Amino acid sequence: MNRITHAFRSKKNLLNTYFTAGYPSLHDTIPLAKALVESGADILEIGMPFSDPLADGPVIQGSSTVALANGMNLPVLFEQLQNLRTAVPDAPVLLMGYLNPVLQFGVEAFLKRAAEVGVDGLILPDLPLDEYEETYHALFQQHGLKAVFLITPQTSEARIRRLDALSDAFLYLVSGPGTTGGTTRPDADAQQQYFERVADLNLKNPRLIGFGIANKAGFDRACQYADGAIIGSALIQALQEVDDAPAAAARFVRGIKS
Amino acid sequence: MTTSFQQPTARGYYGEYGGAFVPEMLYPNVEELRTQYLEILADPAYQAELQLLLRDYVGRPTPLFEARRLSEKYGTRVFLKREDLCHTGAHKINNTVGQILLAKRLGKQRIIAETGAGQHGVATATVCALMGLPCVVYMGATDIERQAPNVARMRLLGAEVRRVTSGSQTLKDATNEAIRDWIANPVDTHYIIGSVVGPHPYPDLVARLQAVISEEMRAQLLEKTGSELPAFVVACVGGGSNAAGAFYHFLDEPAVRLVAVEAAGHGIYSGHSAATSVLGKPGIIHGSRTLLMQDEHGQITEPYSLSAGLDYPGIGPLHAHLGAVGRAEFMSITDDEALAAVSELSRLEGIIPALETAHALAALGQLGAGPDDVVVVNLSGRGDKDLETYLKNMDKLI
Ligand SMILES: Cc1ncc(COP(=O)(O)O)c(C=O)c1O
DSSP, X not given: OOHHHHHXXXXXXXXXXXXXXXXXXXXXXXXXXXXXHHTTOSEEEEEOOXXXXXXXXXXXXXXXXXXXXTTOOHHHHHHHHTTHHHHOSSSOEEEEOOHHHHHHHXXXXXXXXXXXXXXXXXXXXXXXXXXXXXXXXXXXXXXXXXXXXXXXXTXXXXXXXXXXXHOSSOEEEEOSSXXXXXXXXXXXXXXXXXXXXXXXXXXXXXXXXXXXXXXXXXXXXXXHHSSEEEEOHHHHHHHTTOSOHHHXXXXXXXXXXX | OOSOSSOOOTTOEETTEEOOOOOGGGHHHHHHHHHHHHHHHHXXXXXXXXXXXXXXXXXXXXXXXXXXXXXXXXXXXXXXXXXXXXXXXXXHHHHHHHHHHHHHHTTOOEEEEEXXXXXXXXXXXXXXXXXXXXXXXXXXXXXXXXXXXXXXXXXXXXXXXXXXXSTTSSHHHHHHHHHHHHHHOTTTEEEOOOSSOSSTTHHHHHHHHHTHHHHHHHHHHHHHHSOSOOSEEEEEOSSSHHHHHHHGGGTTOTTXXXXXXXXXXXXXXXTBOOOHHHHOEEEEETTEEEEEOBOTTSOBOOOOOSXXXXXXXXXXXXXXXXXXXXXXXXXXXXXXXHHHHHHXXXXXXXXXXXXXXXXXXXXXXXXXXXXXXXXXXXXXBBGGGGHHHHHHTHHHHO
């Protein structure tokens, strides 16, 4: 069984942590991955920094800018990820990022390298669904990589079902309108209705809720409506201006999972 | 002719360029627009309202002026399409008038826009005032400084100008922020994009709304020269909306040479340039696959031009395609060459052009046009907004 499916079958209330590769310093990627998993993170989402991250709020924009200035790029990242499966033997690992750097690296080369270093799945938010269906789906499968798709409060039922059919990882429920970090507070009732509406669709994939989840209360609430949650911006904020980023990451995860 | 350069495919491709590479959060907004724009644009009631506003509010048709002293200097017949005489001083309002009427039909109650030179911001703020809709304009901090008069105009028109401090703090970053605003406000807001860029259907929508420029040109040329077809149409390209409008009704007329002029900044290879057709590679920016200035790892690089309206690291997908198949010729003009063209037009014809437009004018000497050739330069905007820049560069102007 693959690592993603195994994680969802064997655990409840999964915590998926997002962090930007190469942040706060270039070589933090692997130590952070290890610290996060050892302190209780169930899934890792490693962000591939991009100069113009359209779906991200100020915190992830900032970590991306720093990571790029530190010298992070895809060849460097794959070099670092050579050691991924020594540091993190079992936890599912996803790469998340925008399409342009992947295109410049070469799609096939990218998928091949990702599979080689032990990555399980990919989140490429600006990859159009039609293009995924027609060309990328077969390539992903060929390399044993899974696609994770985003769903928002505006996504129609028909489209949710299509996304569900095309994925065999999990669905990423964006908690409300807005970019990552969630500065706009969604209406709580509308949000609950949306979570329940998606839960009632009896989708084949498990669901994780993300965007704007910042603390234990937010995590626990998300777990009432889904199989767990994704935390990114709040974790990155906890890494800002610390001496020991892996230790800060571990403290953060223990605070959520205690 | 079997295929037309005018029409993208159903998914918004011009050759290999275009498409809609948007995150799921934007999908419903873009899809709503995509499924409705053609129908709304074709609606006679929409057209009637649009034509009335273009005539009585924008001041169309704009004149086609034969520039005799300029013609004499370059040994060819130069006509200027006077988009600088549009209300608010540039072609940008052709698009904003069309889009505000579209937004109303889509039931939108709030308008957002990005702006570089401020002309698109002013044109958007203007139509929002006209229609009584709230307007937020994103503008890079660098551009807020170099285009101060337009910032004042937008505020006077009741728009909120939001200062963007990410990245190079110019047009690219303002566009990022406008898109993020749209992600956060997916239901009530319409994004009036200012050029033939962004995800499908924007490039086609904006091109159709700017196409009035070449539609008028054809009729005016027939009257003034006896032929609808000139030898050359020349326009500057930031994202490419004035060029798309000036080229549109000539795209499928191979006898007409279409010349797109980009900003070379300090020089194409100086490291301070916005000459995307030379420096760009295919990539994705703002939801569109197009030519894009980027590093070897696919990170978008910072363009440079003295003119705020041309320093964009991409070009519209239509133009990328026209360049790839050889239908349009690209040239690039440095800051200094553009400044020289500003004083030349001012002194020879009594018209002070926008700095963006001056790039197109500066290409006149490089066309190789003969004495009987008719050359139309799209005079996309007037220079009022650039007076401060011109004052600072007086030594290069005189
Ligand atoms: C007068 C003028 N011309 C040209 C441009 C460039 O835009 P586009 O390439 O979309 O015509 C601008 C943009 O601000 C402008 O103000």
